[in-house]
Amino acid sequence: KNQVEQSPQSLIILEGKNCTLQCNYTVSPFSNLRWYKQDTGRGPVSLTIMTFSENTKSNGRYTATLDADTKQSSLHITASQLSDSASYICVATETSGSGNTGKLIFGQGTTLQVKP
Amino acid sequence: DAGITQSPRHKVTETGTPVTLRCHQTENHRYMYWYRQDPGHGLRLIHYSYGVKDTDKGEVSDGYSVSRSKTEDFLLTLESATSSQTSVYFCAITSGTGLAGGAYEQYFGPGTRLTVT
Numbered sequence: 001k002n003q004v005e006q007s008p009q010s011l012i013i014l015e016g017k018n019c020t021l022q023c024n025y026t027v028s029p030f031s032n033l034r035w036y037k038q039d040t041g042r043g044p045v046s047l048t049i050m051t052f053s054e055n056t057k058s059n060g061r062y063t064a065t066l067d068a069d070t071k072q073s074s075l076h077i078t079a080s081q082l083s084d085s086a087s088y089i090c091v092a093t094e095t096s097g098s099g100n101t102g103k104l105i106f107g108q109g110t111t112l113q114v115k116p
Numbered sequence: 117d118a119g120i121t122q123s124p125r126h127k128v129t130e131t132g133t134p135v136t137l138r139c140h141q142t143e144n145h146r147y148m149y150w151y152r153q154d155p156g157h158g159l160r161l162i163h164y165s166y167g168v169k170d171t172d173k174g175e176v177s178d179g180y181s182v183s184r185s186k187t188e189d190f191l192l193t194l195e196s197a198t199s200s201q202t203s204v205y206f207c208a209i210t211s212g213t214g215l216a217g218g219a220y221e222q223y224f225g226p227g228t229r230l231t232v233t
Contacts, residue, residue: 004158032219043120043206043224044159051219089158104222106158 002027004092004107012113017080021110023073023090031093033066035075038087038109047075047088080114087111119143120225122207128231135194137228139207141187148190149208150174150182153227159206165190197232204229 004025013019025033032051036044048057048064050073056065061078077084087109094103119142129135139148150162151174161174163182171182179201181193194201207225 034222041227043208043226045224046221049219049221104159104161106160108156108158 002092002094002103002105004090004105006088006090006107006110008110009108010111010113012115013080015080015082015114015116019077019080019112021075021077021088021090021112023075023107025071025073025090025092025105025107027071027092027094027105029095030068030071031095033064033073034091034093034104035062035064035073036089036091038089040086044089077112080112082114082116085112085114120207120209120223122205122225122228124228125226126229128233129197130233131198132196135197135230135232137192137205137207137230139190139192139225141190141209143209143211144187145209145211146187147210148184149210149222150180150190150192151206151208151224152176152203153206154203162192162205194230197230199232202230202232 007022030052032049034049035047037047038044047059047062050057050066052068063076066073089109090107092105121140123138147166149164151159153159160176162176162180163171163174165171165184168184183191205228208222211221
């Protein structure tokens with residue numbers, strides 16, 4: 001069964017510290033890996049998209065890595081800020097062979113709380 | 117929110133009543149989606165549309181129907197709401213053509229919180 005698992009489920013860090021969130025996926029055939037940030041009461045917002053041939057991609061203080069061989073991804077947040085408090089969702093795309101849109105498989109998310 | 121609005125934003129309804137949620141986009145994108153988000157689950161696809169009057173089922177489509185009579189509007193209907201349909205519903209669009217494997221951006225609306233009592 002295609003699925004995406006994230007760890008930890010929740011995380012508390014102090015402002016200014018770095019952290020790394022993990023994502024393991026068992027999606028095949030695999031197309032790309034996405035990370036979203038979801039603030040409380042809002043819709044998810046895309047942070048990065050990496051195809052299977054990309055190893056790393058950055059978006060400001062957010063850096064995502066992808067190892068397509070081990071089916072693992074991580075999201076590293078540098079110099080955390082209070083506004084980073086949110087849920088971070090890992091999503092793997094299962095390629096559709098029919099030519100229609102690929103199917104997105106969502107993880108349950110990691111809830112990050114940044115404390116002053 | 118990439119020009120996506122959802123209405124209503126909050127709704128409380130009783131079991132057995134019909135409910136329609138509306139998603140409106142201003143970007144003229146072809147693909148539109150309805151998801152639900154529940155604690156302990158990742159976002160799950162209910163239905164999606166790949167054009168006017170072209171729709172298909174997602175993984176949790178039972179109890180839901182959709183319609184798309186115009187490019188900009190995608191409606192989700194619960195014919196007879198049940199307590200298990202209490203959830204937060206998100207509409208989404210994709211920026212690209214939706215071709216298989218395409219690294220297209222997917223934008224989400226602000227969500228509708230539905231409570232069925």
